[in-house]
Amino acid sequence: MASLPEQSSPNPLLFPAYTPFSSTLNRFQKWRADLGLPNPGTVENLQKEVKATHLTNYAFDGGRADLTKSISMNPLFQVTHSFALGSQTMAPSYNFGAIYASEKVFLQGGVDHDGNVSARMNQGWTASHVSKMQAQISQQAGHNLLQLEHDYQGMDFNLNLKAANPWPTDLTGIYVGSYLQSVTKNLALGTEWVYQRPTPATSDLVATYLAKYTSSDKSWIATAQLQPAGILQATYWQKLSEKVEFAADLQLMAAPMRRDALATLGAKYDLRLATFRAQLDSTGKVSALLEQRFTPTFAFLMSGEIDHFKNAAKVGVGVMIESSALSQEELEMQMQQMQMQQQALSPPPPTS
């Protein structure tokens, strides 16, 4: 490697300034910055594009109505009433949700008709450190969940630590640590360690190995997750055009006890006023989801799933109404404030 000239400025914390350690560290940091590796994203978002294209998280059953009321744009404050008519799989339910988001803080809370409370809070200390909290509290004793998480975005890596239901006195609970590092401009490799401790005496450590390959023009992404116990999940996502995305997902279990496989193919069409998702499963399920927007305030949802092998079908119909409590002038004032803030953050281009 060609020797680099000493351009590192002295670190005032280390005296004398040019100790061999600090100069080597500065050379290493400079070499790393020169590689120009992109940030790989978090481990949770490894399959984000695939999850947005497949409708497994969006399909629903029965009738549904969502009324969203935005009370303020900046900071964002929204209140949501969700009504779900009963279906074969779910009882009728009502859910009240509130979201508050400012630059550094995100708060979300929801209450069920049963009194179950779901809570989420994100706090961004700096641009790279984010702490998150997620909780679900119910009247039934065994269903409570608290998850604390801390996420650090480095220059070309991501470190994430989670603790689920940690009990302060005997430290039982589930702890997850994950690390994802960009190795080349396109490839990122990482691991995730899950340490389960249901009682103070028993504990279990499971490791997963992750890989993510992004094409140079960001038009397709392939990921793989492997557990040495014999579980593999591989996904492939491609953006065929501005309006069409395609995703494939394969899950294999090759454990001595169970051998199972599931393949899912899905496509998403983003039209001007509608989003349409279609999906085909290896268990014989064909599903489709349509979200059609009629006006900026009214959207219509339709979800259908047919299981050919079991000869069963599920259909869901829903409406989403968004209303803003702001009058037209207040809305314009908020838009102006947001634009001014954006201009303050990014300086205007220099006039030649």
Added chain:
Amino acid sequence: MPSEDTKERIAKVIEVGRTVFHYAWVPMIIYVGFTRSNPQPSLIKLISPLA
């Protein structure tokens, strides 16, 4: 290791904290959103979906 007494006290504190969190989380978000949003909204906007 903390004593049995301390463990019981911690468990009781956590139980009280959980109950407080259960009842106070959503009202806290609504309070924070109301006082910090601009323009300051009136109370009727929260209850009626049409206002």
